[in-house]
Each structure stands twice: as structure tokens, then as C-alpha cells.
């Protein structure tokens with residue numbers, strides 16, 4: 072991350088989505104290997120192999136990044152490569168892979184931004200309860216310390232978790248992502264333990280790395296009522312509490328939002344995961360907040376006995392291949408709100424992008440005008456927020472490459488570079504060339 076006034080243009084990926092090589096060099100099983108191997112969980116039975124074979128092709132991929140003029144690269148470290156069973160001694164070959172990768176970035180003038188946890192929990196820890204079990208906090212802290220000791224001299228910028236909302240709620244309450252559970256009390260514990268693990272890793276970082284910055288990445292939304300009724304307004308407020316404030320408030324204010332605690336206590340269970348000292352740990356000072364933004368949510372209140380009591384309404388706008396509405400102005404709105412309510416910290420857009428049905432047409436460039444328009448709209452929205460005084464220090468497009476899009480498998484393409492999976496050929500999309508020119512026009516760091 073740069074100092075105030077500077078700006079980093081980059082791209083983001085995640086280990087499980089691009090590396091492949093899921094059994095190479097002593098890597099252990101992760102919850103995503105198990106989930107993908109379970110019938111009916113991932114579209115077309117796709118798995119983490121071959122993904123983009125980035126584990127073997129990383130040098131070419133770094134060259135590709137350099138050719139696009141990327142200044143930063145956000146990648147994640149696979150916990151089961153470092154600790155195959157989630158505890159104990161480090162696996163040297165796993166560490167060597169990331170050391171080589173980071174050195175390769177630095178040689179090419181690309182600043183690394185490392186995420187410790189992008190959803191690939193060692194399966195052995197899931198067998199002990201995963202994020203729903205408080206013991207995971209100690210395990211994560213041990214893992215984080217190993218990685219800080221190994222890479223702290225090379226990597227200045229760190230992210231503890233990617234999107235703990237997804238880890239906890241899609242993983243443990245809605246079941247669409249690994250480990251695929253449907254149990255709200257477990258999800259609430261998983262969310263709390265993710266935050267605790269975050270705080271513990273921040274503390275470990277301060278003890279071990281003299282010169283560096285650390286933050287967390289949240290997936291944040293703009294929750295809007297579908298209609299003018301007080302019920303719909305309350306539904307939007309419930310979604311904001313559940314999705315945004317449940318994470319922002321403990322991190323920045325050292326407390327859980329009272330309205331959301333009340334909602335959970337009335338509809339789930341007593342919220343009793345919090346112990347003395349937990350909120351102090353969770354609210355350890357961070358150096359920046361990573362913001363992942365894809366889409367706003369329009370909701371109306373429904374009385375269907377569900378915990379949140381709302382349903383989504385589709386706004387009459389263009390949608391991506393994920394069915395997500397495209398509303399760039401919502402990103403300005405979100406950043407202004409963050410600046411107002413959680414103020415005193417720099418923000419980095421650690422993911423933003425879109426899936427469309429891209430196809431090879433035999434030429435050297437894959438035409439993806441809709442993605443160009445999506446990126447232009449959202450980058451302009453970030454610029455607008457900066458003009459309004461919000462301290463945003465970087466933008467990382469999701470994603471560099473088409474990759475394993477979790478439960479959707481390889482069918483949903485988010486890359487600015489097309490990957491022809493049978494041959495592993497990388498073909499730039501128009502959006503990659505547009506992004507290259509946009510970065511060049513910004514003139515390096517502005």
C-alpha cells in the first residue's frame with residue numbers, strides 16, 4: 072500500500088482458484104478439496120485441479136502481469152501447503168513455493184499483497200469443527216506466525232481474512248460453500264472465531280514484523296429497501312447489520328451491533344460465543360481495510376420464518392453472468408459511508424470485477440466489452456469517492472485469470488485474461504488491454 076495520495080493498480084487471485092497441483096509437494100487436503108469431491112456440490116463436478124496450473128506456470132503469469140503494467144498483485148497463501156494438517160511444523164516445500172513467487176514479483180517490480188486465508192482451511196481442522204470451534208484461533212495464529220517469519224522480510228502488505236461473512240454464513244448457515252453446513256448457531260460461532268483469529272494474527276504480526284501493514288478484507292454491500300414501506304426499510308437495515316456491521320463494528324468499534332445481536336438472539340440462539348477480552352483482540356488497530364465490492368442488494372421484508380426475514384428483489388438494470396445487478400454508483404455510496412462511519416483508516420478495493428460469458432473466437436484478443444464497461448464504471452466510482460475525500464489507496468481487479476469460481480466451477484469467467492483450460496493457454500481479453508491503458512494513463516501511482 073502506498074502513502075496517502077498514492078494509489079496501487081493491481082489484480083487479485085486466490086490460491087485454490089488458480090494453483091491446481093492439489094497434491095503436490097506435501098500439500099494437505101483442504102475443505103474445498105473435500106467439498107468439490109462431494110457429489111452435487113460444484114457445477115459439473117469441477118474440482119481444484121487443474122485450475123490454472125499456476126503452481127507450475129507462475130513465472131509466465133508474473134510476466135503477464137508485468138506486461139499489463141500491474142503495480143500490485145493480491146494473492147493468497149494456501150494453509151494446507153504450509154501446514155498439511157493445520158498444525159505443527161511447516162512444510163518447507165510449501166513455503167519455498169511462496170517465497171519464489173514473492174521474489175518473482177519483486178524482481179518484476181510488482182508489490183505483493185498477501186492474504187493468509189482465502190477459504191482453504193485444512194480438512195483436518197474441519198474434522199475438529201473448523202471455524203465453529205474456538206481452537207481454530209490458536210491454529211490460525213500458529214500458521215500466521217510461520218508465514219510472517221518466512222515472508223515478513225519480503226512482503227510489506229498483509230490481509231488476514233478474505234470475506235469472513237462468506238466463510239461463516241455461506242459455509243456454515245447457507246451451505247453453498249465449503250464446508251457446506253446449514254446451522255446458524257455454528258455460523259455465528261464461525262464468524263466470531265474468524266474475527267478473533269484476525270485479531271490474534273494482527274497481534275502476532277506486530278510482534279514479528281517491524282515494518283509492514285496489515286488489514287482484513289470484507290465483502291461489503293449497499294443494502295437498499297425495495298419499496299417505501301417501513302418494513303422494507305427495516306429489512307434493509309437487517310441486511311446491513313448482518314452483512315456489514317456484524318464485521319465492521321467489532322473491528323472498528325469493539326462491539327457487536329445491538330440490533331443485530333437482538334435479531335440473532337430472537338431468531339437463532341443466545342449469542343454466547345464472546346468471552347472476556349475477545350472484543351479488545353478483535354479491535355486491534357489495523358492499517359487498512361480491504362473492501363470487496365460486486366453489487367448492491369435490494370430487499371423487501373418477508374415473514375417466512377427465516378432468520379433475516381427478507382428476500383431479494385431484482386432491480387431493472389443490466390446483470391452479469393452471475394445474475395448480479397450492475398450499479399457502479401453503489402461503490403461510491405459504500406466508500407462514502409465507510410469514510411463517514413468508520414473513518415480513520417485507508418481503504419483498498421481488494422476485489423471488484425464481473426463474470427460474463429466470454430468465448431474464444433480464434434483471434435488474439437477475446438472481446439468483452441461488457442466487462443470493460445463494468446470496470447470503467449466502477450473505477451470511475453472509486454475516483455469519485457476519492458474526489459469526495461475518501462482515502463482509497465488501491466484497486467485490485469477480480470481477477471487476473473479465469474479460474475475455479477467455487478461452487479460454479481470453471482463455468483463462470485471473471486478474468487481479464489481468458490484461460491483455455493484444456494490447453495492452459497492465456498489469451499488477453501479486451502478488458503486486460505483497456506486496464507493496461509487505464510493504468511498507464513494514471514501515470515504510475517496516481
Ligand code: FCB
Nearest residue numbers: 085233234290469476485
Ligand atoms: C469473492 C471471492 C473471490 C471470487 C469473487 C467472484 O467473494 O473473494 O474468491 O469468488 O467473489
